[in-house]
Amino acid sequence: MPRTLFPRQSLRPWARYWGMEPCSAQPDTGPDSDRAVTPLMDAPIARQVFVCTAKACAANGSEATLEAFRAQLIEKGLLFYKGNRAGSVSCVHCGSIGFCQIGPAVMVYGPEGGAWYAHVGVDRVAEIIEKHVVGGEVVEDLVRKRIGQPGG
Ligand code: FES
Numbered sequence: 001m002p003r004t005l006f007p008r009q010s011l012r013p014w015a016r017y018w019g020m021e022p023c024s025a026q027p028d029t030g031p032d033s034d035r036a037v038t039p040l041m042d043a044p045i046a047r048q049v050f051v052c053t054a055k056a057c058a059a060n061g062s063e064a065t066l067e068a069f070r071a072q073l074i075e076k077g078l079l080f081y082k083g084n085r086a087g088s089v090s091c092v093h094c095g096s097i098g099f100c101q102i103g104p105a106v107m108v109y110g111p112e113g114g115a116w117y118a119h120v121g122v123d124r125v126a127e128i129i130e131k132h133v134v135g136g137e138v139v140e141d142l143v144r145k146r147i148g149q150p151g152g
Pocket of ligand 1: 100101
């Protein structure tokens with residue numbers, strides 16, 4: 001039997017995070033029926049934060065970085081999650097993006113494009129939230145890769 005790339009079991013914690021019951025995949029009957037089971041589709045998301053929690057970044061403390069982002073975004077009323085469907089920022093973990101030697105790696109993506117940050121410890125989270133997530137201004141000394149921006 002072929003190995004599944006993303007085993008269903010691995011989705012269950014995230015289904016709980018989004019306030020959804022794990023279930024079998026919905027048949028594709030169009031955006032309206034998808035919307036009924038996907039609150040994110042109507043959420044006022046302005047920016048997304050991705051924190052790499054793959055092996056090398058995790059060894060450098062990225063789980064704590066992720067938790068710091070979530071806690072501070074919740075404190076500011078910005079995080080979109082089951083406790084705040086009006087939140088304008090999603091914050092999730094992701095797999096390795098190739099910054100393994102310079103992690104923890106964090107991406108902030110918004111209307112201005114995206115910026116991948118390196119060496120993001122808990123001590124830099126508040127600054128990234130204030131300057132980039134809220135203000136739309138890249139934190140220059142930490143950015144190592146831009147996507148969809150001048151200089152990328
Ligand atoms: S482990 Fe995080 S970028 Fe590779």
